[in-house]
Amino acid sequence: MAFDFAFLASGNYGALILGGVLTTLRLFASSWVLGFIVALLLVGLRGVPLRPFQWLISLFIEYHRNVPTVVQIMVWYFGMPQVLPREVRLWLNHGDTEFLFALIALSLNVSAFMAQDILSGVRAIPATQVEAARSVGLGAFSALRYVILPQAIRMAVPPLVNRSLILFKDTSLAMVIGVGELTYQVRAIENLTFRSFEVFAVATGIYLAAALMLMAAGATFAKRFPADFRS
Amino acid sequence: MLDILHQYGVMFLIGSWPNGPIGGFAATLILAGLGLTLSFPIAVVLGLARLSPIKPVRWAASAWVIAFRGVPLVMIIFWAYFVVPLLTGTTVPAFLTALCAIVAYESAFLAEIVRAGIQGLPGGQTEAARASGLSYAQTMRHVVLPQALTNMLPSLVNQFVSTIKATSIVYVIGVNEVTFAAQQVNSIELTHALQTYLILAGFYFAACYALSQLAQGLERRLAQRRLGLA
Numbered sequence: 001m002a003f004d005f006a007f008l009a010s011g012n013y014g015a016l017i018l019g020g021v022l023t024t025l026r027l028f029a030s031s032w033v034l035g036f037i038v039a040l041l042l043v044g045l046r047g048v049p050l051r052p053f054q055w056l057i058s059l060f061i062e063y064h065r066n067v068p069t070v071v072q073i074m075v076w077y078f079g080m081p082q083v084l085p086r087e088v089r090l091w092l093n094h095g096d097t098e099f100l101f102a103l104i105a106l107s108l109n110v111s112a113f114m115a116q117d118i119l120s121g122v123r124a125i126p127a128t129q130v131e132a133a134r135s136v137g138l139g140a141f142s143a144l145r146y147v148i149l150p151q152a153i154r155m156a157v158p159p160l161v162n163r164s165l166i167l168f169k170d171t172s173l174a175m176v177i178g179v180g181e182l183t184y185q186v187r188a189i190e191n192l193t194f195r196s197f198e199v200f201a202v203a204t205g206i207y208l209a210a211a212l213m214l215m216a217a218g219a220t221f222a223k224r225f226p227a228d229f230r231s
Numbered sequence: 232m233l234d235i236l237h238q239y240g241v242m243f244l245i246g247s248w249p250n251g252p253i254g255g256f257a258a259t260l261i262l263a264g265l266g267l268t269l270s271f272p273i274a275v276v277l278g279l280a281r282l283s284p285i286k287p288v289r290w291a292a293s294a295w296v297i298a299f300r301g302v303p304l305v306m307i308i309f310w311a312y313f314v315v316p317l318l319t320g321t322t323v324p325a326f327l328t329a330l331c332a333i334v335a336y337e338s339a340f341l342a343e344i345v346r347a348g349i350q351g352l353p354g355g356q357t358e359a360a361r362a363s364g365l366s367y368a369q370t371m372r373h374v375v376l377p378q379a380l381t382n383m384l385p386s387l388v389n390q391f392v393s394t395i396k397a398t399s400i401v402y403v404i405g406v407n408e409v410t411f412a413a414q415q416v417n418s419i420e421l422t423h424a425l426q427t428y429l430i431l432a433g434f435y436f437a438a439c440y441a442l443s444q445l446a447q448g449l450e451r452r453l454a455q456r457r458l459g460l461a
Contacts, residue, residue: 066443068435165300196309196313211297211301212301215297
């Protein structure tokens with residue numbers, strides 16, 4: 001069996017892979033940002049002292065943590081149009097419906113995990129830290145800026161980096177509803193050319209490179225800002 | 232939603248068994264259970280190798296872990312679909328192909344849990360065992376691993392939850408499990424997609440939520456035991 005990567009330069013295979021990489025990156029970046037905003041919202045809403053409201057937030061978080069991401073994508077893509085009004089459906093069909101529903105599903109999914117990570121980061125700081133900061137004369141903002149956040153961020157960033165890696169890998173699941181991201185394009189090329197080894201090797205290399213960058217970023221942060229700097 | 236559950240509940244649970252191969256949620260649980268069980272011995276070896284004093288051994292184990300943690304499971308499944316028949320020289324059923332991919336994928340995550348479990352033990356345990364004349368293998372077998380495994384129990388249950396969720400993608404190569412069953416139901420019913428997929432979500436939720444609670448309970452028990460010992 002001879003391996004020949006040169007065929008990727010022929011025809012539009014290279015362009016397909018590049019397009020796939022760009023869609024993967026676009027899906028990753030947009031669901032990360034949207035997910036982070038929803039996560040901050042969830043953390044803020046956790047403070048509302050209303051029982052039924054808290055149950056709803058718990059249900060939201062538990063649903064997204066305990067149901068596979070693929071299934072969440074399917075519920076949005078196959079299920080939701082059924083309950084949307086006809087006008088909205090028609091309007092949606094004009095745009096990139098697959099990408100939109102994948103984006104919604106992935107960002108809500110990651111938001112539930114991010115909210116949990118941020119909450120554990122904040123909860124890990126003893127209340128005495130605030131009290132001590134205030135009693136040495138720091139204002140509420142300064143206490144947050146110089147005492148609480150530096151500690152909370154050290155706690156929350158490593159799990160958030162890990163979560164980002166999982167989100168990056170999860171963008172490959174958008175393939176099941178036909179989003180033209182990297183895995184989808186690679187499978188399409190494989191079906192056309194039967195050069196399984198070459199196309200899988202290229203895609204695997206791209207995913208690994210991105211994963212290594214994220215892992216290295218996490219390791220650098222952990223080294224520079226160790227979480228147990230207090231001890 | 233109830234009519235769908237009433238009409239297709241059995242299909243969701245066990246597929247077309249006993250008239251055909253076992254499918255549905257039973258197949259999901261079997262695949263996840265087998266995947267985790269078979270990857271465990273590999274993970275123990277990898278975990279020990281990552282803490283080995285021999286550099287090449289450590290590097291090889293790290294490369295394995297990073298490679299399988301850094302690539303999406305779908306990609307690994309496609310690789311298995313292509314490589315496993317090449318290695319065995321015969322056609323391999325989809326279930327076995329998926330199992331190979333899941334074992335390789337999970338071994339990397341479990342290895343990290345094993346490593347954390349071993350590193351979480353006080354170094355004095357190993358030193359005392361070695362000082363009393365036990366060999367490296369005996370130290371691991373009788374002193375380090377039994378304690379590390381107990382501490383790892385909650386993480387192992389959580390990993391089982393992750394594995395159950397991860398198996399939902401194997402329907403892309405035609406493995407007959409619960410997501411596959413939902414796709415079949417959806418193609419028969421056509422107009423009840425939301426209900427069908429919410430039922431599918433419900434199956435996963437029930438199992439994964441219960442197991443997550445179990446893991447939290449185990450965590451609390453272990454924390455109390457540690458406090459009691461201290």
